[in-house]
Amino acid sequence: MLNYPANIYRQAMVILDSSSRLPDISVPPYAQTRQILSATGSMDDVMPGTETLILRTTFSSVPVIWESELRQQEYQELGAALSEMTKLEEGDEWKIDPPVYNAACYVAAGLMAHSFPAPRIFNHGTKSVVFNWSYGADNMYLTISADHISALISSPERIKRRVEYSVNELTDPSVALLSIRAAYLKKPVKRLVTGAVSDPTEFVG
C-alpha cells in the first residue's frame, strides 16, 4: 500500500493565477501575506481588480503561492506516488510495471507543461495507470500503458468520448494532449482509434 499521511490539517492559502500581481512586488510570495479588505471591510466583498481594494494589515500565517508553483508541487507528489507504486511487493493491487511508470511520467510531464491540473491516480493492475479528473459531473480519464494512451470522457449518463492513441503518438505527447484538451470541451460522442501522428483536429472529430 502507498504510505499516505495519517493526519491532514486545513491550511488557508492564497493562490495567485498567472494574471495576478502582488501589491508590492518587492515582497517575495512566501515571505508575507497581505490581507485585502474592501472599503466595507468585508472579505466577502473582495473583487480583484476593482479600485475599492485597500491593503490594511499583513500577517504571516497564510502563505501566498503562485498557481504554477502549487501545480508543480502536486506533480512532484504525483511522481513520488508513481515511483512508490513500482516498488511495491509482487501481488500488491497497486503495483505497476516500470515501463508503465516511465510512460506515466512522460505523460505527466506533458500535462504539467500544458497546465493541466494534477490528476488523481489508480490502476487496473500492473499493466496500466489511470489519471482521472472530475469536471463538474463529468469525468475524464487517461489510461496509460507502456505503449498506449486511452482517453475517456464520461458523464453520469453516458460515455461522451473515447480516443485511443498508438505508440507512435507517444513520441510527441503534446499532440495527443492538445487533442484531449479539445475533446474535453464537450464535443459529440465519437470513438476513434488513431494510427500515426497527424493533425490533432483529425482525431478530435
Added chain:
Amino acid sequence: MKCGGHIPDGDSLFRQSVHPVSFKGRAFAWEKCLMLYDQNDGALLASLTWDRYVPTEELIHAYGCRLAFRRNEKKRIEGKLKDKSRQVSCGAYQLKGKAIRDLQAKDGLEEILSADVVHRVEEGEIAHTDLRIIFKPGSVSNIEGTKTAIVDRLWSKCSGPLRHICDCDKGMADHPSSSLTTAPAGDYSDTRSYWFRLWCIVRFHICHWLWRNNFWH
C-alpha cells in the same frame, strides 16, 4: 421455485468493499472497488454476490466478513500476513443485473460482444457470481482503456454503500468503513415489499438446505 440458473435483470448484485484493496491510504478508491481480471481467453472477470443467496443485509455482510477472513487466513498460512495488509471488510455496493447486461448496448463500448453475470458457487460460497465480459474478436485495441470505460459505467449505476463492521474488527479505533463514499446512483434502498422479502428469505433457506444436502449444484 428455482434455486440456481439465470439471474434476472431486476435482481440485486453486491460488490464487497475490502480495505486495503479498494482504498488509497485512508481514502476510499471506488475505481479499485470493481476490479476486472484478465482471462486467458481475452475476457474480463469480476466477482459479485447474488441477492438470492444474501437476501438480507446481515447475510450480505456475513459474506464480506468471510471473504476478508479467508484472504487473511491464506496470507497467514503463507507467512505473509502483515498488519497493514490485513483485509478488513467495510461493506458493499449494489448493482442490478440489467446494469451489467446493458454494457454491451452502450455507445462507446462497441467492442463488447456480451456482458453477463452468471451464478457460480466458489470456495463454498453459494451466493458467488461471475461477472464476465467477452469482446468481439479483434475489436480491442487497448484492453486497459476498455477496463477504465467499463469500471466508469458500472460505478455510475452503483448504489450504496451498505457499511458494516465485522465482529473481528470491532476493536479497530478508526474503521475504514466510515470512508466509503456514496455511489453515483445514491444510497441503497431495499424496495422489496415486506411479503416479497419474506418470500426471498424462505426461498434462500430452502435453496441453501437443498444445496448443502447435494440436491442441486
